[in-house]
Amino acid sequence: MSARMTTREKQWILYDVGNSAFVLLSTAVVPIYANSLLEAAGQSNIVSTWGYAQTIASLVIALLMPLLGSLADVQGMKVKFFIGFFGTGAVACCALALPLAWLPFLVICVIATIGLNGSLTFYDAMLIDTTSHDRFDKVSSHGFAWGYIGSTIPFIASIALIFLGPDLLGWSAAACTQATFIITAIWWVAFTIPLLSGYKQVHYRVTTDHMAQAVRGTFSELRNTFRDIVRNKPLWMFMIAFFFYIDAVNTVISMSTSYGTQLGIDSTQLVAALLVTQFVAFPCAIAYGKLSSRFGAKTMILTAVIAYLCIVFFASFFLKTATEFWILAILVGMFQGGIQALSRSYYGKLIPKNKANEYYGFYDIFGKTASIIGTFLVATTTSITGNASIGVLSIALLLVAALVFLLLQKDPTSKD
Numbered sequence: 001m002s003a004r005m006t007t008r009e010k011q012w013i014l015y016d017v018g019n020s021a022f023v024l025l026s027t028a029v030v031p032i033y034a035n036s037l038l039e040a041a042g043q044s045n046i047v048s049t050w051g052y053a054q055t056i057a058s059l060v061i062a063l064l065m066p067l068l069g070s071l072a073d074v075q076g077m078k079v080k081f082f083i084g085f086f087g088t089g090a091v092a093c094c095a096l097a098l099p100l101a102w103l104p105f106l107v108i109c110v111i112a113t114i115g116l117n118g119s120l121t122f123y124d125a126m127l128i129d130t131t132s133h134d135r136f137d138k139v140s141s142h143g144f145a146w147g148y149i150g151s152t153i154p155f156i157a158s159i160a161l162i163f164l165g166p167d168l169l170g171w172s173a174a175a176c177t178q179a180t181f182i183i184t185a186i187w188w189v190a191f192t193i194p195l196l197s198g199y200k201q202v203h204y205r206v207t208t209d210h211m212a213q214a215v216r217g218t219f220s221e222l223r224n225t226f227r228d229i230v231r232n233k234p235l236w237m238f239m240i241a242f243f244f245y246i247d248a249v250n251t252v253i254s255m256s257t258s259y260g261t262q263l264g265i266d267s268t269q270l271v272a273a274l275l276v277t278q279f280v281a282f283p284c285a286i287a288y289g290k291l292s293s294r295f296g297a298k299t300m301i302l303t304a305v306i307a308y309l310c311i312v313f314f315a316s317f318f319l320k321t322a323t324e325f326w327i328l329a330i331l332v333g334m335f336q337g338g339i340q341a342l343s344r345s346y347y348g349k350l351i352p353k354n355k356a357n358e359y360y361g362f363y364d365i366f367g368k369t370a371s372i373i374g375t376f377l378v379a380t381t382t383s384i385t386g387n388a389s390i391g392v393l394s395i396a397l398l399l400v401a402a403l404v405f406l407l408l409q410k411d412p413t414s415k416d
Helices: 007-028 030-040 046-072 078-095 102-130 133-168 173-190 193-198 210-231 233-262 267-295 297-317 322-350 353-385 388-393 395-408
Strands: none
Touching: 007 030, 007 078, 007 102, 007 133, 007 173, 007 193, 007 233, 007 267, 030 046, 030 102, 030 173, 030 233, 030 267, 046 102, 046 353, 078 102, 078 173, 102 133, 102 322, 102 353, 133 173, 133 267, 133 322, 210 233, 210 353, 233 267, 233 297, 233 322, 233 353, 233 395, 267 297, 267 322, 297 322, 297 388, 297 395, 322 353, 353 388, 353 395, 388 395
């Protein structure tokens, strides 16, 4: 396996650098800003409100992706759907800069999140057109790794603007925060251009009349794909395990800042700790890709699931101060990129390449539906008990379920 990245691989990786800036901003800055809007309107429970907003975004993606994924498997269609969702996300990211009340702000945030996650479905499926089967783990891991480190550049600029802008520029704190949404959107667009300029869809479903035949055959294709998944025991067992463990990963990512805010941790500490997470995640994600070539992707995924189980227990029982939040951020950084990258590449090894978008559409059903359950579970448990720690603890049940299915699944990629 060549150690050098090809031009097409680098172009594909750059989209992770671009979109990760919005992911980081959504994790660290957007919930804090949303909380300030909620407090101004007399609202108080940021964890449940933010959780419900993320649930709605995930539900829309889970419903749309299998259908659109099947259409995108037609020659030339994958990049068109990618552009549509990416463009929607970038425009909505800019729109967050408008002076808004908390409800319209959250609505636009949901639209931006849908645009981001929708583009990622097609982006993930582009991996099989970008590199060879034996390089999936390596390239996918580098995507997440460079996404983590690259996203820190606009993020640091944004944080500097938020903290220094009011004194240096004479802007209000709200105006400085709003400007960060525009900075992030520009970064996102700039690092998407190389992918769009060099991408070619190698694996696709051929039709004589692209859209007409694709639309007519979509539901039949979806039915056949679902039947094929059911018949492929290693695949569906992994998908169920993925459903449970990615729930924990996505929920920890999307709810960490709001959870810390509700615990009373200073916003400066929250943002700084999450920035450190990016720097920790960079080498760890690359290391995960290398370790997978020695121990196998599934073994490394199992390791990360067990680690996340420990992280959830730590967050539930020990996270009280900024120091513990820093520890949590570092632990998450060690395993977050690895489990995401290897899940994406491992799944790509199990599916037929000419129906990648359709299969990744089902992948998104499991991933985004899990996110719906995770954020809804945390939000609802917190609302009922009045204790955010109990809401976080509920994630452990999902991780245990994931471990069971992973241990029962026979790995078809194993060399044994």
